[in-house]
Amino acid sequence: LMNDSEVTPFSVPGYACQRRCTLENHNAVLTDALSLLAENAELSDEDGRGVAFRRAAAVLKALPSAVTNMSQLTGLPCLGGHSLRVIKDILENGTSSEVESTKESERFKALKVLTGIFGVGSKTADRWIREGIHNLQQLRDSGQTLNRAQQAGLEHYDDIKQPVSLAEAEAIRGIVGRAVASVSPEAQIVLTGGFRRGKLTGHDVDFLITHPEEGSEVGLMPKLVSWLESRVSCHLQNVLLICDVIFLLMFALFCRFSLCCFIDKQTRRWRAVRVDLVVSPISQFAFALLGWTGSKLFERELRRWAGHEKGMSLSSHALYDNKQGRYIRASSEEEIFAHLGLEFIPPNERNA
Ligand code: 8DG
Ligand code: MN
Ligand code: MN
Numbered sequence: 648l649m650n651d652s653e654v655t656p657f658s659v660p661g662y663a664c665q666r667r668c669t670l671e672n673h674n675a676v677l678t679d680a681l682s683l684l685a686e687n688a689e690l691s692d693e694d695g696r697g698v699a700f701r702r703a704a705a706v707l708k709a710l711p712s713a714v715t716n717m718s719q720l721t722g723l724p725c726l727g728g729h730s731l732r733v734i735k736d737i738l739e740n741g742t743s744s745e746v747e748s749t750k751e752s753e754r755f756k757a758l759k760v761l762t763g764i765f766g767v768g769s770k771t772a773d774r775w776i777r778e779g780i781h782n783l784q785q786l787r788d789s790g791q792t793l794n795r796a797q798q799a800g801l802e803h804y805d806d807i808k809q810p811v812s813l814a815e816a817e818a819i820r821g822i823v824g825r826a827v828a829s830v831s832p833e834a835q836i837v838l839t840g841g842f843r844r845g846k847l848t849g850h851d852v853d854f855l856i857t858h859p860e861e862g863s864e865v866g867l868m869p870k871l872v873s874w875l876e877s878r879v880s881c882h883l884q885n886v887l888l889i890c891d892v893i894f895l896l897m898f899a900l901f902c903r904f905s906l907c908c909f910i911d912k913q914t915r916r917w918r919a920v921r922v923d924l925v926v927s928p929i930s931q932f933a934f935a936l937l938g939w940t941g942s943k944l945f946e947r948e949l950r951r952w953a954g955h956e957k958g959m960s961l962s963s964h965a966l967y968d969n970k971q972g973r974y975i976r977a978s979s980e981e982e983i984f985a986h987l988g989l990e991f992i993p994p995n996e997r998n999a
Contacts (some may be wrong), residue, residue, distance in 0.1 A: 655719070657710050660724070660729065674714055684696075685698075685700035690759070765807050813977070816852045826871055827867075830871050836856050838852070844997055859929055881983065934977065
């Protein structure tokens with residue numbers, strides 16, 4: 648063991664969008680623990696606490712080696728008293744009693760199971776728990792009224808919980824890509840989300856679609872969806888069987904759809920996969936690409952940086968300069984980072 652006097656503290660910048668963070672994590676035990684507490688806070692509608700744990704975890708993810716001694720953390724940003732206590736517990740005892748008891752708590756387990764159903768958020772889950780519903784069987788037996796998304800979510804619970812592989816994501820890109828090409832030959836489709844950051848699995852597949860001519864993207868989404876509904880059904884092709892890219896659950900949120908489709912891998916089994924489709928006009932494409940690549944914390948930190956340090960408002964549509972009272976155009980992610988006065992961070996280093 649080192650003396651405190653021999654320890655060189657780590658040093659990282661205060662905002663996650665100033666840090667390069669690959670998928671290599673030297674502090675996974677600590678960040679898993681903090682992420683679990685973040686998740687518990689988020690599921691309990693304590694977003695402030697959730698963000699605090701997420702920020703603390705992101706700082707540890709960015710460190711070049713494993714933390715072995717508390718004094719290495721001196722001066723690091725975003726590590727509040729609560730997070731430091733958890734880290735100390737784990738360094739000294741191998742586990743954190745708070746994390747362990749959270750993991751084992753009936754309420755946390757029930758919240759996880761119920762919000763794991765597509766279409767169920769923490770408010771609904773909380774109401775069900777107060778009505779004595781803690782698991783899927785109790786939910787089925789309860790006679791609760793479920794909307795279409797939730798019905799499909801319950802029906803395909805095991806599939807949707809199962810991570811999507813990169814191979815599956817690419818297969819789905821092929822299908823959606825063909826559909827896009829059929830309804831609008833010049834339209835472009837890009838894989839965003841975790842897969843663009845280099846992850847090999849994900850909880851869904853995120854696509855961003857645009858058209859090189861401003862305005863030609865209008866109406867693309869409904870055309871795409873009806874093409875998928877009518878043409879993809881029961882289309883057999885080698886190892887890939889696509890049937891009924893579900894009409895089950897398609898809900899529009901502005902121009903955003905989240906739908907679920909069945910694919911067959913080599914197993915010829917069907918499975919449901921969550922797919923997020925976003926259409927963006929070309930003038931907003933760089934902002935949409937940046938906004939949908941993630942990670943969620945990286946995005947949040949970009950917006951915090953823009954607001955607090957630059958007096959600007961960043962969204963996945965635009966960048967607005969609050970002082971000058973005008974929108975700032977950008978046609979690439981690099982330009983947006985430059986406007987924000989940030990060093991460009993490539994997607995595979997945005998894994999905060
Ligand atoms: P995963 O699916 O591999 O598990 O992780 P991910 O790809 O990083 O997460 P995600 O939940 O699919 O989210 C990808 C990005 O999309 C994330 O940075 C935040 C962004 N995003 C949403 N929902 C919304 C939304 O409603 N509006 C906007 N503008 N962005 C959103 O997830
Ligand atoms: Mn995703
Ligand atoms: Mn998504």
